[in-house]
Amino acid sequence: SQTIHQWPATLVQPVGSPLSLECTVEGTSNPNLYWYRQAAGRGLQLLFYSVGIGQISSEVPQNLSASRPQDRQFILSSKKLLLSDSGFYLCAWRPGSSYEQYFGPGTRLTVT
Amino acid sequence: ELKVEQNPLFLSMQEGKNYTIYCNYSTTSDRLYWYRQDPGKSLESLFVLLSNGAVKQEGRLMASLDTKARLSTLHITAAVHDLSATYFCNAGGTSYGKLTFGQGTILTVHP
Structure with missing residues (x-):
């Protein structure tokens, strides 16, 4: 069966520090991968999606970036965090042949 | 650009009552x-509706789709x-699976 992992689960970082969040999917190959951010416990905003290794599409201009160094690994990064980067970051995957997205457990980021 | 709107955004219900989220x-x-989201948790898939007139039911929840x-x-x-949870709908249709979420409906069920 397929599983999706995210780490860390919780992170507290000072303003101006770098960021690296990791998402890994097991039990599948060539998934579509997505990064979402949820601020203030409400709506989800799509940040990036990837349909293959090295292929990243950005939805929202910001100081975040994403990379996909391996087929089932998706990384969200920042060189310098802002207070507004605080939120709940969710990774999701979708099998190429399916319509449904499956979400990881999330990373709660607090920028202080 | 696809936009998805849910209403109501907040719903307070008594146990035993019926209601609909749009x-x-x-x-x-x-x-x-x-999708359903419990406080502090990730999203859990509830229903996928793929065609006009589709209806799916799970327990006390029933979802339907009118594409027209x-x-x-x-x-x-x-x-x-x-x-009691937050319920999200989302829709999309691109080949890359890009989906747009509604704002979410916070449902609170009181005894």
Whole structure:
């Protein structure tokens, strides 16, 4: 069966520090991968999606970036965090042949 | 650009009552999803609706899709406290699976 992992689960970082969040999917190959951010416990905003290794599409201009160094690994990064980067970051995957997205457990980021 | 709107955004219900959450989307979409989110947790998939007239039911929840009206509904029957959560719908239709979320409906069921 397929599983999706995210780490860390919780992170507290000072303003101006770098960021690296990791998402890994097991039990599948060539998934579509997505990064979402949820601020203030409400709506989800799509940040990036990837349909293959090295292929990243950005939805929202910001100081975040994403990379996909391996087929089932998706990384969200920042060189310098802002207070507004605080939120709940969710990774999701979708099998190429399916319509449904499956979400990881999330990373709660607090920028202080 | 596809926009998805849910209403109501906040719903306070008494146990045993029925209610409906509405999800409207602005342009053609060939799929509609409903998710549930408990506080501090990730999203759990509830329903996937793929065609006009599709209806799916799980326990006290029933979802339907009207693609001509660009409307999906999530009907709650005889609400119980365990249904308290935030419910999201989303829609999309691109080949890359790009989906647009509604704002979410915060449901609170009171005894």
